[in-house]
Amino acid sequence: MEFIICLFSAISAYSLYLYICLKLSPLETLQKLLINFTQNYYRPHYNYFSVPNICSINIHLFIYIFILLFVLGLCLMQLSRVKSSDSQYKITGSQGLAVAVIAFAFLLVFQTICQIQYFTKTINKFQNRNLEQKLNVIYNIDSFKFVQYCHKHLSGKYKGQLITDSDYRKTIDPYLIMYYLYPVVDFRQEKDFKKCLVVFNKKDPLSVIPNSYDIIAVYNSKSLLAVQKE
Numbered sequence: 001m002e003f004i005i006c007l008f009s010a011i012s013a014y015s016l017y018l019y020i021c022l023k024l025s026p027l028e029t030l031q032k033l034l035i036n037f038t039q040n041y042y043r044p045h046y047n048y049f050s051v052p053n054i055c056s057i058n059i060h061l062f063i064y065i066f067i068l069l070f071v072l073g074l075c076l077m078q079l080s081r082v083k084s085s086d087s088q089y090k091i092t093g094s095q096g097l098a099v100a101v102i103a104f105a106f107l108l109v110f111q112t113i114c115q116i117q118y119f120t121k122t123i124n125k126f127q128n129r130n131l132e133q134k135l136n137v138i139y140n141i142d143s144f145k146f147v148q149y150c151h152k153h154l155s156g157k158y159k160g161q162l163i164t165d166s167d168y169r170k171t172i173d174p175y176l177i178m179y180y181l182y183p184v185v186d187f188r189q190e191k192d193f194k195k196c197l198v199v200f201n202k203k204d205p206l207s208v209i210p211n212s213y214d215i216i217a218v219y220n221s222k223s224l225l226a227v228q229k230e
Contacts, residue, residue: 042114
């Protein structure tokens with residue numbers, strides 16, 4: 001009975017907290033949680049999976065706050081029984097642990113459901129395609145199109161330098177360009193590098209090309225290729 005009382009109190013306190021802080025009713029919160037847990041909970045992003053947010057709050061925080069409120073309710077009930085010298089029933093820590101285990105099992109189940117959905121969509125997306133078609137699906141972004149453009153305008157092999165305004169910490173674009181242009185353009189820092197300048201997403205790219213280089217291809221207003229004059 002005490003377990004049910006704590007559970008009901010935690011749900012009530014949690015609903016009040018969400019309404020005061022986020023202006024979300026219990027029904028709205030439940031709808032958002034169900035949608036995100038059943039459709040968006042597994043979203044691969046580079047080498048990890050990103051977790052959806054509700055009102056800019058990590059969805060896991062909703063679970064952690066509920067566990068915290070429930071455990072707090074258990075502690076308060078236990079304290080009140082100790083003060084009243086009622087020893088007929090003792091609330092044990094295993095009840096709080098059980099709620100935490102159930103919550104994490106809940107997360108595991110929904111992550112697995114979303115993983116199955118993701119892998120099913122992936123199989124349907126890539127089946128019956130060759131390698132080039134698969135890469136075009138994966139990298140349907142400007143940097144990969146730029147790489148394909150570079151391959152069409154470069155012959156032989158070069159030592160190169162990538163010049164870009166893209167933030168290496170926030171985007172995969174620079175790494176993708178260096179990876180897929182190799183071995184046509186080798187970006188490793190050796191003594192005779194800079195025979196080819198690969199300029200991508202650079203404001204005023206013409207300003208960074210020395211006079212000793214010829215521009216051989218212009219991809220767009222921010223990206224171009226230049227090679228050292230003979």
